[in-house]
Amino acid sequence: MEIIENISQWMDAHLVSSNIAKYLIWAxxxxxxxxxxxxxxxxxxPDSSIRYKSQKAVEIFGYIILAIVTISFFTGSIKDFGLAVGFLTAGITITLQELILSIAGSFYIFFVGVYKPGDRIEINNIKGDVIDIDSIYxxxxxxxxxxxxxxxxxxxxxxxxxxxxxxxxxxxSKDFPFVWDEFNLxxxxxxxxELAKTIxxxxxxxxLSEYVSQSISEWSQVVNKYYIENAEVDPTLAITMTDNWIQFNLRYIVDYKKRRYTKHLLNELIGKAxxxxxxxxxxxxxxxxxVRVPNINVKKD
Known part of the structure; x- marks a missing residue:
């Protein structure tokens, strides 16, 4: 009986040591x-405010999980430390959901080809030329x-x-690097x-002949790739009768980076002509x- 008791004590001592080692590893x-x-x-x-808040959130969540693991170990209510790891992962995921979504967005941008450096885009009401894409921004x-x-x-x-x-x-600029623009005259x-229309x-x-010739082949590729009908790329003129004048509306296609200069050039040449x-x-x-001039009575003293 004494031998059995000694063996039982030895096994209990080693089991406790094993659990402590497991706890220290997870901690x-x-x-x-x-x-x-x-x-x-x-x-x-790069933003100091976001960086500070994110670091603090990770630190707080980590220490909360560590406290739960410690209390659970000594009270014996949690025997599987994998559950604690699950809590830690869930806490980190909630805290860093914006960061995780940004990283997922970078993969989406790369594999789908939403845009690339050099493209002109508008996103979240911000318009500009893309100059760099990293894993987050x-x-x-x-x-x-x-x-x-x-x-x-x-x-x-x-x-x-x-x-x-x-x-x-x-x-x-993706697929079709041209835009339609117009101005009124x-x-x-x-x-x-008739002379005005001819001019x-x-x-x-x-x-615009160069833009028209380049856009024809580009637009044909767009038509073949997407479910879209063919469009008129040659300059078109529409006339509207107004109360004060005849309004000429010129619609034309142009390189998306030369819209302002092209409109200036057209106005200058048409004005001179x-x-x-x-x-x-x-x-x-x-x-x-x-329409009618009111009567004015002037009295002279």
Whole structure:
């Protein structure tokens, strides 16, 4: 009986030692996971505020899990430490869901080809040229905002890759690097309308011929790839009768990066051609017609 008791005591002592070793291993794993995640966030997140909050959240969740594991071990209510690891993983996932979504977004951008460096995109109401894509952020050179048309503002914008899952992404250059643009031209009623039409269409056709020829082959590829009908890429002119003038609406296709310059060039060339008509074609401006002049009685003392 004494021998059996000694063997039982020896087995109990070794079993306790084994459990303690298991606890120390898991505690060390949790502490190393906290340190690794803090170091990873310090390198990957450039914004100091987000970096600080993320590191603190990881630290707090890690220590909570460590406390649960410690209490559970000594009370004996949890025998499977895998459950504690599950709690730790769930806590980290909730805390870093934005970071995880950003990393998933980077894979989505790369494999699906949503956009690439050099593309002009609009995402989350921010428009610009993509200059870099990393595992967390898309970096853009901003255009628009307080400057007119598609000029650079000079601001560099870092946007989370998670936004590719949260809303539409407008790509100006993927598959079809052209856009349609238009402008209105007011012509007076007593002008030679046929001459005005000839001037506008001829200048537009000559100026935009290169864009038209390039866009034809590009658009045919778009039609073959997507369920979309063929479109008119040649310059078109629509006329509208208004109260004050005849409005010419010129619609044309242009390289997405040369929209502003092309509109300036068309306005300049059409303006010079109209001046050479010696009054046959005149640009209109807002006019006011006085229908009735009220009677004014003036009394002289």
């Amino acid at each position: 060390l794993f949790i502490l190393l996971a906290i340190a690794f995640l803090r170091q990873f966030l310090r390198k990957q997140l 898309t970096t853009m050179m901003e255009i628009g905002e307080w400057v007119s048309s598609d000029n650079y503002t000079g601001r560099i914008v870092k946007l989370s890759n998670a936004f590719v899952f949260k809303g539409p992404v407008y790509n100006y 007011p012509i007076r009623y007593n002008s030679d309308i 506008v269409v001829q200048i537009a056709s000559e100026t 109209i001046q050479k008509t010696e009054g046959k074609v005149q640009l209109a401006s807002a006019t006011f017609e006085i």
